[in-house]
Amino acid sequence: MKVVKALNNNMVLVRDENGNESICQGKGIGFQKKNGDCLEEDKIERRFIPENASESRHFQELFMEIPDEYWEIAEDVLEYARKECNIHVSDRIILPLCDHMAGSIERSRQNISLDNPMLWDVKKPLVKKIEISAPLTGKxxxxxxxxxxxxxxxxxxxxxxxxxxxxxxxxxxxGVVTSMMDTKHAIGFTTDDGLELLIHVGIDTVELNGAPFEYKTTEGAHVKKGDLLMTADLKAIEEAGKKIITPIIVTNSEDYVSVKATDSVNVQNGDNLLTVV
Structure with missing residues (x-):
């Protein structure tokens, strides 16, 4: 990739061999870079790919206006959320987070305060929280x-x-049962809120060709929370040499800011398992 221009010390606008532009972020990758320089791809920490020229210009303006230290603060916030709060935060929020901080700090420097109507708007939830219950009882x-x-x-x-x-x-x-497998080891599910889930009973259980499993619903069926979807013979799974650990995965995680698991050690079916925002 070739540098088109450096936006700041940590941001560069680049163009690949097909002529597609993107904005790359990485510590120091913009330092002393000029048009035509090669960019070391191993130094890229994050890429922003604009959908069109107008969005590209908007991104460039934002990146050039936001001081480097705000990016560092935003990185620290994401790292804290992931490590200390066990929240799986998408990298995509770093740009609006930096922009929000820059705007807030600038208002503070100018002694601009929000009046009560705006404060009321800020206090209202900006995102919808979706609670997903445990589909099984266990650890x-x-x-x-x-x-x-x-x-x-x-x-x-x-x-x-x-x-x-x-x-x-x-x-x-x-929600709706959206996919059922010939081997009956997993089930796809979409909640009425649009969140997509995969419930995969056991590890490598696709190799059992459906023997220990039985579906209790049909593909396309709309079901209520707590309805029985399927059963599994756990003893038969373990006797076949497979683990019974069952992942519950939000397959469209990228559509959300965070997916946070319960802090509980054990759950009963119906208990809160995941909080998605």
């Missing part, structure tokens, strides 16, 4: 502890897992 297993990299890495989405005490799988919210 909560954190993402990083799921013994399958496809799940633990977050590649399929954010979520949590349950080590179940029994094989009954219930609807975690009101």
């Amino acid at each position: 909560v297993v954190r993402m990083a502890q799921i013994p399958d990299e496809g799940f633990s890495s977050g590649a399929l989405g954010e979520g949590v897992a349950i080590l179940p005490e029994d094989g009954n799988v219930y609807a975690p919210a009101d």
